[in-house]
Amino acid sequence: MNQKIKDLVEILKEKNIKPSYQRIKILEYLVLKKNHPTVDEIFKDLVKEMPTLSRATVYNTLDLFKRSELARVVTIEDNETRYDAEVSVHGHFKCENCGTIFDFPVDEKALYSDALKDFMITEKNVYFKGICPKCHNTNK
Amino acid sequence: MNQKIKDLVEILKEKNIKPSYQRIKILEYLVLKKNHPTVDEIFKDLVKEMPTLSRATVYNTLDLFKRSELARVVTIEDNETRYDAEVSVHGHFKCENCGTIFDFPVDEKALYSDALKDFMITEKNVYFKGICPKCHNTNK
DNA sequence: GTATCATTTTATAATCATTATAAATACCTA
DNA sequence: TAGGTATTTATAATGATTATAAAATGATAC
Known part of the structure; x- marks a missing residue:
């Protein structure tokens, strides 16, 4: 567990992203849950353990991950943007x-x-x- | 020109769609303009010659075409739904x-x-x- | 041809995901 | 610890899409 968190921090640092608590948790969510979650699913799950989490943070962080190639957007339906931590072509x-x-x-x-x-x-x-x-x- | 309109009417009839003026014009637009237009592009172009055209009609008609396999949705960006009258895989x-x-x-x-x-x-x-x-x- | 009914279109309001903004908080360095 | 920067938060604004109900059109029976 600690090791895993440490890995996540390393992943972020390699991309020159400051490893804030929110960013670590969102990255962890993407890496552990491989079900291509929507923004709303991520928010609703994480807000349970981080009551002050804001949707804007989730949006901002995912956009940051996308630009840093830590995650890719999965556009299947036009009304729900999903994210995937697996960035290779599949x-x-x-x-x-x-x-x-x-x-x-x-x-x-x-x-x-x-x-x-x-x-x-x-x-x-x-x-x-x-x-x-x-x-x-x-x-x- | 007349022939072409007649063809469009036939295409609609084959799918059991009543060939209203709006439906013919929207289908014509998709078939002639092969640039995968967004809903808004279709609406803004067609409203020039059909001033009473409603956005809802464009949405409804495109959805009808989709269900009848006369058009396919082209989802590339999550914030703009495009339509394509070419339904084969490409x-x-x-x-x-x-x-x-x-x-x-x-x-x-x-x-x-x-x-x-x-x-x-x-x-x-x-x-x-x-x-x-x-x-x-x-x-x- | 007119009345009636169903279909289609229109105008408008409602919804909902996303983005923008500005204030509050956390973090870093001197 | 002070001051400045980055991050997060809460909230409002935006914009595409959907829902709703009224108006218009079209078809059918008489």
């Missing part, structure tokens, strides 16, 4: 029934297109929607 | 400098992942961000 599948988001591997080479040979690519996103196996079986 | 590249959105081909087979073999996939989305050749050269 796909997201969202079940339209239960809302769960699953990761899946993406072959980056396969995504290459000649049409983009003169483009400077800074971000690659792949997401699918549909019904996950669990919901598919239940509904049948 | 990628979108958004230039972070000029905002232009480019289409590029995507090899659907290459996107296949064993991890999703038990999932029912209804929608596949690929989008990249970066700098387009034009902006890249200008800024250099």
